[in-house]
Amino acid sequence: MIAVVDYRVGNIRSVLTALNRLNVEAALTDDPDELETADGIILPGVGAFAAAMDELRNPGLDKVMRQAVQRGTPLLGICLGMQVLFSKSEEHGEHSGLDLIAGRVKRFDKNLTVPHMGWNQVEIARPDCPLFDGIEDESYFYFAHSYCAAPAEEEAVAGRTEYGTKFCSVAWRGTVFATQFHPEKSGECGEHMLGNFADFCGEE
């Protein structure tokens, strides 16, 4: 079973319906026991960084997720769910994240149209990343964000996207994966990628 973390930020249901379309067993949950026994965890989310971290910390979901990752449970962060996996964010002041991937979250350059909204291409930097299995280089995915993450280690950059500058749109470190775009809203390519994550978790 894949647990989709329910922490009251934005449109979380769409990840669950995408997994249902793929016939992957998944549940929306904020129950620590369910997260502990899950074969994989997806952390979705849209909205503000600090508010999201509060929603994770208050019920102690941050600790539960850290422990799950230490045990080797695969984790996929999506959009804001990607950003909170990093060490720190500069969104409205400085805030600490889950620090599962070393690096910072920064705002896009002021000269750009922000939010970065719409379909953009992902250049595969780490073809060995399981998320990219069967996905062509430069495929389009759907983005909607104003901040982006910069991993401290180059190895953690699995995919890049060009928007004014090249930013990290897919991060990967061990069993922790993250996409800045919304695979659940990215048509067939996105569904394929969610399927790859489910396969990695051992779900069919």
Add this chain to the structure above:
Amino acid sequence: MLARRIIPCLDVKEGRVVKGTSFRGLRDAGHPVETGAKYSREGADELVFLDITATLESRETMVDMVRRVADRLSIPFTVGGGIRKTDDMARLLAAGADKVSINTAAVRDDELVSEASRTFGSQCIVVAIDGLKQDDSWQVYVESGNTPTDWDAVEWAREVERRGAGEILLTSIDEDGQQTGYDIEFTAAVADAVSIPVIASGGAGGPQDMYRVLTDGRADAALAASIFHYETYSIEGVKHYLSERGLPVRL
């Protein structure tokens, strides 16, 4: 590269897609879920569903429709029409809408855009602006283009950006439904005034109009209803036309 978006708009009345000419002679044009799925298969980058009745009963129908659309579609969609409060938005977003579009209520309620963007994030708050040309400027009209306001459209666009809107859906009332091209000057004036994405609407007659509004009009996305509903052009055909002329599109 960030692709330019082609967005079909579906007018929904009592749970059905309708189409008409100049707001009259509305005919049934199918089920929103089926029609949306068809456009998605044909390569639409997003969909916009507008509840054109927007009565209390139809809003209930809309929430149910949003749920069924969300179950079937794997591309983003926006829902608009009759949204007055953040509670209305919360219900639509919880049902699976990715963005909500507000128009009249954004003008009537000074706090709504700021409150909505704080609560749900800018990326899901679209402000729809309907402008009517007055000499060399454009005046904002609300209530489906029936009621003039004191706002100049360019000033209003700047103001909603300041309040936290994530995107502007800009319609030229003069051009709407005419199929003789978007108002390029209007679109460019607004796109130059703000740094959030602008979706151009009103007047699409063919791919050449979309090319012009995405280049000279500096729009990030082009919305159309009639040309897709009447199957004058296919979404795929429009995208090939744009691609051949060097615009980045998702094919």
